[in-house]
Amino acid sequence: MKPKIAAQSGTFESSDVIFLIEPLPDNSGRKLEISSTVMQQFGASFNRIVLEMLDSYEMTDIHLIAKDKGALEPTIKARLETAIKRSLEQQEGTLK
């Protein structure tokens, strides 16, 4: 799937992460910009989580920016899932 609209979730607070998603033209693939205060210690696991989730939604033609300040795994997953669903206009109510 490809994002319909630009979307974001999360905050810049410590122990949180912010994800920004915007659609790219057709056949652009994925463009990822990931930065993290704990890149040295947890960079590999962060990248893995992001790729797995993008794969599971079969996301393509997507520009994804992540700025992490040491979020735990469940936080990363929840924030990313929300950002993806928002970009796909699948979220409803207050989660929109």
Place this chain on the structure above:
Amino acid sequence: MLNSLGREIPEYIEGIGKLEPFQGALAKLRKGWMDEPTIPAPNRAYLPHQSKLCKTLEEAIIRSNPHNGMTVSFHHHLRNGDILLVQTLNILHNMGIREITLASSSLNECHDPILPYLVDGTVTRIFSSGIRNQLGRAIALGVLETPVVIHSHGGRVRSIHTGKIKIDLAVIPASAADCEGNATGSHGKSAFGSIGYAVIDARYAKEVIVVTDNLVDYPCIPLSISQNFIDHVVVVDSIGDASKIATGTTRITKSPMDLRIAKLAADVIEHSGFFVPGFAFQVGAGGASLAVAKFIREKMRDKGIKGSFMLGGITSYCVDMLNDGLFETLFDVQSFDAVVSNSLLNNRRHIEIPAALYANPFNCGCITNKIDVVVLGALEIDVDFNVNVITGSEGYIRGASGGHSDTASGAKLTVVVCPSFRGRIPIIKKRVHTIVTPGETVHVLVTERGICVNPAFKELEENLRRAGLNIKDIHDLEIEVDTITGVPGPLEYTDKIVGVVEYRDGTIIDVIHQLKEK
């Protein structure tokens, strides 16, 4: 060679000399082993009514025999508002002086501008309690050939007595001074309170310059620094950025995590057996640490317990407790906010003390020896209760030894407070990156997730269990936290040593290796 905590310590380092491995917190003191005082305070000849006033800092420095290889010292009472350290090094650099040993009692972010001098050989050696920010990063990455020496506040005094730190020139900023160099930090527009760390510099430096932005009529009282040690006096427009030196009052943290930890720590203290009338108490000025004072204050009121003295870095919160009659006396080696200066100046039960009286292990008794309960922070703590307060999780030097190991060794109850993890980095480790305070001097760790008692203190653990507190084995807590955060990947280091951490008795408790840049 290995020290008693299993850390590999070289026998000799070029530029520092022979190293003595740490053998236990009280090993040297028990045996009465100490280095002889090898540096006598200098004699001076001053004629009656001879003027000490210099027009500029530069003129005073020229009159102080600047030379290559000299040691220049400073105090850090102006905290992040200090501007004179950078100015002094600019002047020395412009004069072409090289290979300076910088012996500031601590270094802060405001000293980042001297970084080029580490690169170009103006400054080649550093002694300090703390190093932070750009300097901490550059030093961790190996900018200096000779490792920096990290000392405690008490250890610095010892190093000056024994000539490990041999000060040629001390530059002492003061918020009030007179023409003879009597000086204090307790009044004036740039007031910073106690000037306790600089007293030893004034006594032992070959040349001493007092710099003030507030020249008062003779005599300047109180005589925190006295004229018989001062060579030159300089009046400048400003000794620093007042907004960063000391402001208002220190507020208790609002962070729910810190408050939770602080409340648990106060419960620990209450049930430890040491919360009795006449107890002596010290808390750090940081988040959870200071918040412990808030809960202890409530408990003291509820139970009608009055303490003896509070010690150390003094905040407005300590002043409030003094004024409430909860403690008899404040001993103040360093003041943290503007309200404190006023109290120090006007309340005779609020006493300014020099670093030697505060924490030097080798004299007839420092006040840290009289502490009953101290609450300290930590960047990391390991399952042997060793504490790191100097290197951060990213491997840079970003903290200060300060009075951490001094107070821990003196106190009957040393409580370390910290969250179990910060920004996904677990704080409880199998092995801390750098040991500053040995685990044998730490009694209990308090985190939001549980309380761990050092197994060497069985009675304390029984007292706390009886009170129904949530006691966990530190090994279990370490695993529990790792399960939440995941296990962080290791940082990579080279064999080069960039820092040597002295214990307060001068033995080497740990070394810091050069971080590999990624």
